[in-house]
Amino acid sequence: MTLQPSKTPIGLDGVPAAETELSHVDGQKGELIVAGERVGDLVRKTSFEGVTARLWSAGTATPISEAEVRAALGEARSRAYTRLPHLLGAVDGLSIVDGFRAAIAGLRSESGLTHDATIVGALPVIAAALVQRAKGSAPNFPNPKLGHAADTLAMLHGRAPSAGEAAALDAYFVTVADHGMNASTFTARVVASTHADLFAAVTAGYCALTGPLHGGAPEPVLEMLDAIGTRDRIKPWIDSALARGERLMGFGHRVYRVRDPRADVLKAAIEKLATNATDLPFAAEVEAYARQALRKKKPDHPLDTNVEFFTAILLDALSIPRQAFTPIFAVARSAGWTAHAREQQRCGRLLRPSSAYIGEMPR
Numbered sequence: 001m002t003l004q005p006s007k008t009p010i011g012l013d014g015v016p017a018a019e020t021e022l023s024h025v026d027g028q029k030g031e032l033i034v035a036g037e038r039v040g041d042l043v044r045k046t047s048f049e050g051v052t053a054r055l056w057s058a059g060t061a062t063p064i065s066e067a068e069v070r071a072a073l074g075e076a077r078s079r080a081y082t083r084l085p086h087l088l089g090a091v092d093g094l095s096i097v098d099g100f101r102a103a104i105a106g107l108r109s110e111s112g113l114t115h116d117a118t119i120v121g122a123l124p125v126i127a128a129a130l131v132q133r134a135k136g137s138a139p140n141f142p143n144p145k146l147g148h149a150a151d152t153l154a155m156l157h158g159r160a161p162s163a164g165e166a167a168a169l170d171a172y173f174v175t176v177a178d179h180g181m182n183a184s185t186f187t188a189r190v191v192a193s194t195h196a197d198l199f200a201a202v203t204a205g206y207c208a209l210t211g212p213l214h215g216g217a218p219e220p221v222l223e224m225l226d227a228i229g230t231r232d233r234i235k236p237w238i239d240s241a242l243a244r245g246e247r248l249m250g251f252g253h254r255v256y257r258v259r260d261p262r263a264d265v266l267k268a269a270i271e272k273l274a275t276n277a278t279d280l281p282f283a284a285e286v287e288a289y290a291r292q293a294l295r296k297k298k299p300d301h302p303l304d305t306n307v308e309f310f311t312a313i314l315l316d317a318l319s320i321p322r323q324a325f326t327p328i329f330a331v332a333r334s335a336g337w338t339a340h341a342r343e344q345q346r347c348g349r350l351l352r353p354s355s356a357y358i359g360e361m362p363r
Helices: 039-045 048-060 066-082 096-104 115-134 148-157 163-176 183-193 198-209 218-228 231-243 261-273 280-297 307-317 322-347
Strands: 023-026 031-034
Touching: 031 039, 031 048, 031 261, 039 163, 039 261, 048 066, 048 148, 048 163, 048 322, 066 115, 066 148, 096 115, 096 198, 096 322, 115 148, 115 198, 115 322, 148 163, 148 322, 163 261, 163 307, 163 322, 183 198, 183 322, 198 322, 218 231, 218 280, 218 307, 218 322, 231 280, 261 280, 261 307, 280 307, 307 322
Parallel strands: none
Antiparallel strands: 023 031
16 A cells, blocks of 8 residues: 655745744745844845844844954954864865865864854865865965955955955855755754754755755856857847756745845845956846746746855855855855754754655555
8 A cells, every 4th residue: 555645845845843033034025034134234234243143142042242253253263274284184185165064074162262153263264275275375364353254355365355345245144144944054953953063063054055956056157157158149048948948047946936135135245346357237138038038938937036146246256266156155154054053952852854654554
């Protein structure tokens, strides 16, 4: 006897797995609220350190100020630099994405720093060191007096970033610091619910982030734009891709049924960057025609611009190597992962969902 498939939502769509004060995603309205603020307002009001302070305060139920976070992250970056020989000891022969996973798995607690600061402070140091390593260069020293985004760029490029560059990356960090119960955050919460430490929870979260259906999508957006190449090829290229049943990278989202609110925030950050490093008008034309073509092909299945489309353009404009896009995403999302892990551990409940068995039953 074979059981009939259950009506349980496959993929846990719409099934609450936790109660949280950290962030809320409304897919019907196209709204993201992080720590009580709409994401666009949050970018205008605060820095990455500010949103991290809000997330950590809510996750731990212990208030912490933006200034305290800034100081803790600066110290953590400096101390992570001294530990690079240990952290990079197992990355030989690995790509930047895989080397980052191996290195963060080697993180451990540090005397004088909370685990949260140790993790969030170490990630940009590791990412930048791996980028330099891929070029055959030594890692650049962090500067604890800089903001987290500015120091990330300085370590990546070996020079102080302009105010516009630092502001653009900071806007990106704030925008993607947390996003409800996404796959990597859920993974981190599951691990944290077992009372494993934060290092295990964040490493697991990063592993989930590397998948192309989650954080691994920005690089293919640039590959798509490269393949289209010129304005006169936009329509035929997109039409041909859709006719072959291919997915347009940077469009569609598991939750949002309308435009991803983070897309417009990042588009505005790119416009303020005022750089010639990318052709935003060309990308905007691709976006406009892709949205039109998708509405025509799938009128009953909304597929609109998601965060990955403008993430790719912004990070490329900041001269961040494509192979480092996922680790840089993790630099920002680690604020959310650590906050969710703390919140889950305060709940004290082991996450253990059930499954709908549809296999053979014994006679």
